[in-house]
Amino acid sequence: MKVVVYGKKWDTFKDPNTGKDVDYAKLYCISDFSASEKANHEGQQALIVSVSHATVKDVPVPCEADLSFDNNGRLFSIDILSTFSAVPD
Numbered sequence: 001m002k003v004v005v006y007g008k009k010w011d012t013f014k015d016p017n018t019g020k021d022v023d024y025a026k027l028y029c030i031s032d033f034s035a036s037e038k039a040n041h042e043g044q045q046a047l048i049v050s051v052s053h054a055t056v057k058d059v060p061v062p063c064e065a066d067l068s069f070d071n072n073g074r075l076f077s078i079d080i081l082s083t084f085s086a087v088p089d
Contacts, residue, residue, distance in 0.1 A: 001067045002081070003029035003047065010056050025056035029067075049075055 007028035012021050027049045033041040049067065051059075055078065059065065062084045068077040 001031055001034075001069070003031040003065055003067055005029050005059055005061055005063050005065055008056050008059060008061055010053050023053040025051045025053050027051055027056065027059060029065075051075060051078070 005027050008026065009028070010023070010025035012023050014020070015022050027047075029047040029049060030044050031047060032044055059078060060080065060083045064081040064084075066079040066081055067075055068079075070076050
């Protein structure tokens with residue numbers, strides 16, 4: 001799925017059950033709807049994609065990327081296609 005990455009976030013929280021620190025990260029993206037969705041969708045969709053701490057640091061903002069997901073909807077690869085000097089309109 002081709003997307004434009006407009007933002008990213010990473011942080012840590014303490015798990016209340018275990019007391020251990022848990023890292024998380026998110027990518028904030030915009031993409032076109034797929035061909036099958038265009039019959040009853042208009043415009044673009046906003047996505048928040050969960051990624052690892054290690055992964056988020058390697059993703060430039062803004063950029064165009066190709067995201068690949070497994071059958072369970074989990075992200076398994078990110079290919080950076082291009083970067084921008086400013087966020088595109």
